[in-house]
Amino acid sequence: MTFSSVREGEASRVAGPDEGISLDELRLAARNHGMPLEALRYDLTPPGLHYVLVHYDIPFVDPDTYRLTVDGRVGTALEFDLASLRARPKVNLTVTLECAGNGRARLHPRPVSQPWLDEAVGTARWTGTPLVDLLAEAGVLEDAVDVAFTGLDHGTDRGVEQDYQRGLSLAAAVGRDVLVAYEMNGQPLPPQHGAPVRLIVPGWYGMASVKWLRRITVLDHEFTGFQNATAYRIKHDTGDDGEPVTRIRPRALVVPPGFPDFMTRRRIVDAGPVELFGRAWSGQGPVTRVEVSVDGGQTWANAALGKQAGKYAWRPWTFRWSAVPGEVEVLVRAADRHGVQPVEQPWNTQGMANNMAQRVSVTVR
């Protein structure tokens, strides 16, 4: 088999200094959606509130004729239908997923792509069977290097026609917690989340968890398809090959307190004690600390951390704020053992793996 090695066709675009969101970006925003932040209240994000990013169209897949192929550098190529996947050992895993482009629309200048603000996140209980067992049954050959995952979604990006396809190193692919999943919160996968079968790579940004998974191919070389070599990279200029996007960096989000103005989303809060509640997560390991600033980032105080719902799930936190009348900017940030979220976001051309501290504008009355 061949996998085309792709460099950029057309470069990604960066918006001009005063350029508003374009029609192209709005088209993406109208299709894909974030999690309204008040849904941070739920341990498991309810149906339809989990963030969704679909690169091309949502494929219309008949579960009765669906097949998953395992091939490439294996002893025996395998094919599974949905029933045979469901009959295999079953694992449930609660996982917080975040889009690698979360925060992109807050960058200056703004990389032109799906224009996320803060909300491209969600947590679900995924049910599936370990990928490693499928690979072991097929028999991975000794020269294996990477595993390529191919979805049923098809389109073009920067002039490159493709099925959505991502590669993962063999070492990452054989982690016990990488699932070939067919249920989300105890229900068959919804169409937009990869029905009938998708990959779940816990701890990684969402691009690794290939939806509408039709083929798993073991390679004797590094996978250099578009989504690995071009799209999901942290680049500092357009000539830069960049670094791959991998694990989710730490982030905390707060349920915006009080109530909103319809158009500006500015919050109105009554003076007095306010219990701030939020969640924090990291794909790099446990969240070790959440900090809150109620003075625009001048001073910070620790939030109280609750119990993390699972190794890959977000962690609840609370903070008691004594709100006094005035205009306030609330900031929150999380830390893991690698460090704390930045208050000023380092920039990259494609707006990937941003994790700038959230800011919420509040009028206390």
Place this chain on the structure above:
Amino acid sequence: MTFSSVREGEASRVAGPDEGISLDELRLAARNHGMPLEALRYDLTPPGLHYVLVHYDIPFVDPDTYRLTVDGRVGTALEFDLASLRARPKVNLTVTLECAGNGRARLHPRPVSQPWLDEAVGTARWTGTPLVDLLAEAGVLEDAVDVAFTGLDHGTDRGVEQDYQRGLSLAAAVGRDVLVAYEMNGQPLPPQHGAPVRLIVPGWYGMASVKWLRRITVLDHEFTGFQNATAYRIKHDTGDDGEPVTRIRPRALVVPPGFPDFMTRRRIVDAGPVELFGRAWSGQGPVTRVEVSVDGGQTWANAALGKQAGKYAWRPWTFRWSAVPGEVEVLVRAADRHGVQPVEQPWNTQGMANNMAQRVSVTVR
């Protein structure tokens, strides 16, 4: 009880001639979402793909302590918990809902609000109990004029603090098909669709179907709250009182053919026979005709109409297109007994009740 009679505080805003989508509009677009048009394939829109518009925050309502009050100009004020509503006569109704602002972001100049393109629609099977029976049980007094519906969602809009509240004439409210609904597609309502109880007013734009319904109040005067008197009106200049937004105007949408480019959403189609598929609906009565143009609107031909899934549900249609290589603009439009969708949209200041014909840009190769 008092219901404040509201005129505009601050006027709604219209974007400048070259003004891109603002951060305010993007914040709304990131929370609220349309139905990706490939989901037109489904008779009933799957969970999470139905359009959502939430004015303020999604309330967090405990179904165990939830209560619905019926009061005002009635003989006996009533209170219902969720179990008592569920114990009442049950009606299932398949309803296509559309946001009154659908198409707003396509207007020139663009009214600044939730920036919908074409996709603010969805169809669900709603289960509930007829409103008219609750009103009859309470005993509507002879001086009744309007019925006000109050939600649990709270915020400000143009300086006016409010619970979301809409009024309906008594004549419209006692229609047999107006439901107090507690299930969507056989499941309890999801949070963003009004859990645990909402109103469904079939045939009307979505603003009438009040979510998180907590109170039904019979009035002896016309309801003049913000959402009726100010927000949902078709106005031609800011001094204009305007006409109320009521029933859904006819609209047809097509599943965009072929496959998309990620960023531009331009479609790529192979030359040859292409089966176009879509849906059409009207809240004013049956869809009588769907027309397709494959030459940018110069000529139109009739699509074949399928069976409408219910009195208030969309109607499927198909059209066989012989695609020849080149750049093509496909347009579709529906008609009901009142007329056909416009190709050029008449403008109004708030971008309400637009139903301009859909245009899809296609490269045939």
